[in-house]
Amino acid sequence: MAAHDREHLAFLDVVVPEAARGSLMATLHATREHAAQFYDLLDALADLEPGDPRVAHAAEALTALLPADLVPPVSDQKAGGLMDNIFADLAPAQRRAVRDAMRLIAERREGRTQAR
Structure with a gap:
């Protein structure tokens, strides 16, 4: 998975405008301390079906690990x-x-739901 992440970072380096690249990389750098938790959560889901209840629990746990700055508005998540x-x-x-x-x-950022 880490190799894929490196590929994604290289891709972002190409597609993200230079003016925004610094803040993006700073945000990503700040997430390093949670990387092991993030990967552990994803690894636990590898063989599950998307409808398994553990997927919803993992999604909720991931909300604490993903920087809100990196998440696009709901309307852009198509x-x-x-x-x-x-x-x-x-x-x-x-x-x-x-x-x-x-x-x-x-x-939550857009005020549509309350944090649990």
């Missing part, structure tokens, strides 16, 4: 482009958990 590239290497349950976590973060 299929296509960069998001498809990032999710392509995830198993179905992993993809569901990360998408759900991003949706929860965006909704």
Whole structure:
């Protein structure tokens, strides 16, 4: 998974405008302390079905690990482009958990739901 993350970082380095690249990299750097937790959560989902109840629990846990600054607004979380590239290497349950976590973060940021 780390190799894929390096590929994603190289991809972001190309597609993110230079003016925004510094703040993006600073935000990503700040997430390093939670990387092991993030990967452990995803690894536990690798062989599960997307509808398994553990996926929803993992999504909720991921909300504490994903920086809100990196999560696009709900309206921008449709299929296509960069998001498809990032999710392509995830198993179905992993993809569901990360998408759900991003949706929860965006909704909370936009005031649509209350944090639990």
